[in-house]
Amino acid sequence: MPGPPWLRQRLTNAGFRLTWPRQVILDVLGQNPQHLSAEEIFFHVHQFYPGIGMATVYRTLDLLTRTGLVFKFDFGDGRSRYELASEAAKGPHHHMICTRCGRIIDFGHSIDEEGELIAALGKELSEKHGFKINSHRIHFYGLCQDCQSSSTEGKR
Amino acid sequence: MPGPPWLRQRLTNAGFRLTWPRQVILDVLGQNPQHLSAEEIFFHVHQFYPGIGMATVYRTLDLLTRTGLVFKFDFGDGRSRYELASEAAKGPHHHMICTRCGRIIDFGHSIDEEGELIAALGKELSEKHGFKINSHRIHFYGLCQDCQSSSTEGKR
DNA sequence: ATAATAATGATAATCATTCTCAATAACTGA
DNA sequence: TCAGTTATTGAGAATGATTATCATTATTAT
Structure with missing residues (x-):
């Protein structure tokens, strides 16, 4: 069950490929309104897509952040945290x-x-x-x- | 030339020893209103106190932050930055x-x-x-x- | 001064994040 | 639909900042 269509569009429109890791990460972010760390995201994604690698999580998060779909936060606890921009923008x-x-x-x-x-x-x-x-x-x-x-x- | 007396007092009052590394770090912070990183602080301190070790810089910065003498900032570039609280509080x-x-x-x-x-x-x-x-x-x-x-x- | 012990410096260890690179999967045009 | 091009992936190594360890040194109270 791939994430919301508008999200996928934003990616393809920007010239990026629509891959499974990206969709699942987007889903996980959409279902968790808290500020997840990369590791937490990894664990969640792993349940749906066990092959996921940590590097891909970071790469994707960076991509999504640069695309503006995701916000990256730093609360000073030594790890970055991420949140769907659509959520944060409410x-x-x-x-x-x-x-x-x-x-x-x-x-x-x-x-x-x-x-x-x-x-x-x-x-x-x-x-x-x-x-x-x-x-x-x-x-x-x-x-x-x-x-x-x-x-x-x-x-x- | 040890730093301002009131700073030293704050340390001793809190039950900490007044050591050279601490005084020099305080001095460096006092003379640099920018947001210095630990490494930058290390280099500055090194000129006055060549024996300084990186670990001491971090430990001292942490101590000063916990004591409230220094503010710790995180601008998302992967390293923390520090500033004298008295400066920041202007x-x-x-x-x-x-x-x-x-x-x-x-x-x-x-x-x-x-x-x-x-x-x-x-x-x-x-x-x-x-x-x-x-x-x-x-x-x-x-x-x-x-x-x-x-x-x-x-x-x- | 001297003892008690907090603080230091060198180094190893940790932790999050990034890089490398060969293997794989997504789009493209025929 | 299929092959070709190339972005993307996953595994693991590498990096960079920060923290822990521990024997040695310096500071403070006595």
């Missing part, structure tokens, strides 16, 4: 990272001020530095509920 | 990362809307998810001036 979505247990929480709610702020900062960036902004991300760091109780901070 | 400062050449530009200017936005988002996070926010970061992704001219996008 609204401006930000991340809260617990600095103690590493838990990551999405929160997609947008607030009026955000549009204005981003617009203002973007304007400044382009005027002062000549940058052309394509996207932005806000990361919040702090303690999740569980980690606030257990008081011994200080490690990742 | 104002809310954000980063613009060129997705083509990897250049990073700080821009520390704050805008009225920002305070409100962060406050609003923070409130929501704590109410809905029980998070306690300590800090936040905004990253902008796009193309720097130089990379807008040379049109061939698509690689890092």
Whole structure:
């Protein structure tokens, strides 16, 4: 059961071949709204397509990221994480990272001020530095509920 | 010439020993407002303290980060970068990362809307998810001036 | 000063990610 | 449909950043 047709089209339109690994990886990403690491993706894909190799996972993820189908995140835990762009684009979505247990929480709610702020900062960036902004991300760091109780901070 | 006294105090107060490597690393960070990588820090420190070892650089950076004296950043280029917290705290400062050449530009200017936005988002996070926010970061992704001219996008 | 022990430096080890290359599978045009 | 071209794959080696190990050294409290 190959993934959504529009996804496949985006690949073929861009001149890439529609291979099994690519379709399965896209499926796995589509069925897992969390931020999966390459290794987690590998394990999921492996169930449907046991022949998969780690290198292919990385190559495909890189391809999908460059094509804009997938977003690549870095939460500072030493591995990259990936999410379907169509999922991430359901609204401006930000991340809260617990600095103690590493838990990551999405929160997609947008607030009026955000549009204005981003617009203002973007304007400044382009005027002062000549940058052309394509996207932005806000990361919040702090303690999740569980980690606030257990008081011994200080490690990742 | 050991670094600023207040920095040293912060270390000893926290129960850590005041060693040469630590002081020199602090100095180097203080004299370089950019975001240095561990390797860059190593080279700088090496000029003043040739005996320095890479492991010590990493250990010290980790210590300083955990102590709150240094901020650790991850711009997605595969290596962590560090900056003195006192420097970074001179104002809310954000980063613009060129997705083509990897250049990073700080821009520390704050805008009225920002305070409100962060406050609003923070409130929501704590109410809905029980998070306690300590800090936040905004990253902008796009193309720097130089990379807008040379049109061939698509690689890092 | 001296003892107690935290911190260091050299090195090996680890971990995620990328590279290499021969084998394979996807598109193309006939 | 089939063969040819070539992108893509999988296995494993290679890389690069970071971390762990451990005997030696330096710092601090006594």
